[in-house]
Amino acid sequence: MRSLIDIKELSVKEIDSLIETALDIIDNPQKYSEKCKGKKLATLFFEPSTRTRLSFEAAMYELGGNVLGFSEAQSSSSAKGESVADTARMISCYADIIAMRHPKEGAPLVASMNASIPVVNAGDGGHNHPTQTLADLLTIKRKKGRFNNLTVGLCGDLKFGRTVHSLINALNRYEGIKFVLISPEELRVPSYVKNEITKAGKEYIETKDLVSAMPELDILYMTRVQKERFFNEEDYLRLKDSYILDPAKLTNAKADLSIMHPLPRVNEISVKVDTDPRAHYFEQALNGKYMRMALILMLLGIK
Amino acid sequence: MKIEEIKNGIVIDHITAGKGEELYKLLGLDKLEIPVAIMKNMNSAKMGKKDIIKIDGAVELNTDIIGYIDPCATVNIIKDGKTVNKYGVSLPRELKNVISCKNPRCITSCEQELDQIFKLTDEEAHEYRCLYCETKAK
Structure with missing residues (x-):
């Protein structure tokens, strides 16, 4: 019995195999429409997350399975003080696989240590969100056709952005990857993540300037610079526009650049960019569903 | 003395x-x-x-x-x-209930019956991280 708590638990070979399954699902959806018949996915969402929950639910329905669960802690027994461990044991009696989101970091790991069915981490606080990374990887594969020899720009809040850290960890394993870390000084990638890049023998550069970094990028992964991350409003106001992507900033970008964003977007990508053929963030959300389908099949041992 | x-x-x-x-x-x-x-x-x-x-x-x-x-x-x-x-003695690979995680967002902060487990993540730097949230031990 296998769970997925952290993207690092998947080998390169397993990621390749998940991608292969996802691509086959895209090409032959009918072949998969009854693969999970009679199986139930429990979506245990201790904090609201409409998109991730709906993506998991859509994934299970498209595999012919069923879904049960809750979408906020108030409607679960945790409101009565039940521990994560007990919830996981109890749900193991009713479902075949769990997707869990929890505001506390490590909660899905605790669930996986106590459940007798696979647990998928659907986001634990600011810590891990492996299925977002799977969505990112499928998007890169579909748009660039490869994971090696890419210059990957990561822009915005690189300090607190869990999706950024997970994506770095995943791409660190491929040859010829170069990271361009674009952020205000206050929101730089933490040193332990940079150490991981160095340990993996990969290159990175840090810059505050999105426009001058643009021409060399194969991928631009945008994240939101949130006001509450700044110590004072003055700094926020000074910096916020530098990290808003608009058509003007794309003037010197490569013709085959792939613009990605884990969503939800607020204002960090102008809506004027949406019609640019290089904008791939909505497809990225769709890719998330396909990868969740592939992951559910893998964890349930269904071929 | x-x-x-x-x-x-x-x-x-x-x-x-x-x-x-x-x-x-x-x-x-x-x-x-x-x-x-x-x-x-x-x-x-x-x-x-x-x-x-x-x-x-x-x-x-x-x-x-x-x-x-x-x-x-x-x-x-x-x-x-x-x-x-x-x-x-040598640096243990794992520490169980020796030190506590100080991250207020860690699951151990609200479920106190959980074992406090830290893993050795960098031998050279003597660095331990919480099993649950991966926060560095202080």
Whole structure:
């Protein structure tokens, strides 16, 4: 019995195999429409997350399975003080696989240590969100056709952005990857993540300037610079526009650049960019569903 | 300054100067009712200065804690006034219920019956991280 708590638990070979399954699902959806018949996915969402929950639910329905669960802690027994461990044991009696989101970091790991069915981490606080990374990887594969020899720009809040850290960890394993870390000084990638890049023998550069970094990028992964991350409003106001992507900033970008964003977007990508053929963030959300389908099949041992 | 030799007990020697008190507390030696001495800044030919802890009586020590605080320390078991066993300690791969995670967003902050587990993540830097949230131990 296998769970997925952290993207690092998947080998390169397993990621390749998940991608292969996802691509086959895209090409032959009918072949998969009854693969999970009679199986139930429990979506245990201790904090609201409409998109991730709906993506998991859509994934299970498209595999012919069923879904049960809750979408906020108030409607679960945790409101009565039940521990994560007990919830996981109890749900193991009713479902075949769990997707869990929890505001506390490590909660899905605790669930996986106590459940007798696979647990998928659907986001634990600011810590891990492996299925977002799977969505990112499928998007890169579909748009660039490869994971090696890419210059990957990561822009915005690189300090607190869990999706950024997970994506770095995943791409660190491929040859010829170069990271361009674009952020205000206050929101730089933490040193332990940079150490991981160095340990993996990969290159990175840090810059505050999105426009001058643009021409060399194969991928631009945008994240939101949130006001509450700044110590004072003055700094926020000074910096916020530098990290808003608009058509003007794309003037010197490569013709085959792939613009990605884990969503939800607020204002960090102008809506004027949406019609640019290089904008791939909505497809990225769709890719998330396909990868969740592939992951559910893998964890349930269904071929 | 002289502290009497012990007949039956344990001497933790070669503790890096300044770490004796922390080790004393983490080992829970403050809760013992037998004589315990912490000797600080003692002269050492090898180390310049060192701390020593002497425990006058047989007790079970968690050597993981000693290894975590100071992998240079040595443990001497004394019986009838003689050293019958002497061994070094090393950085443990895992620490269970020795230190607590200080991250307020960690699941251990609200579910206190969970074991506090830390994994050795960087041997060179003596770095431990919480099993659950991966926050670095302070």
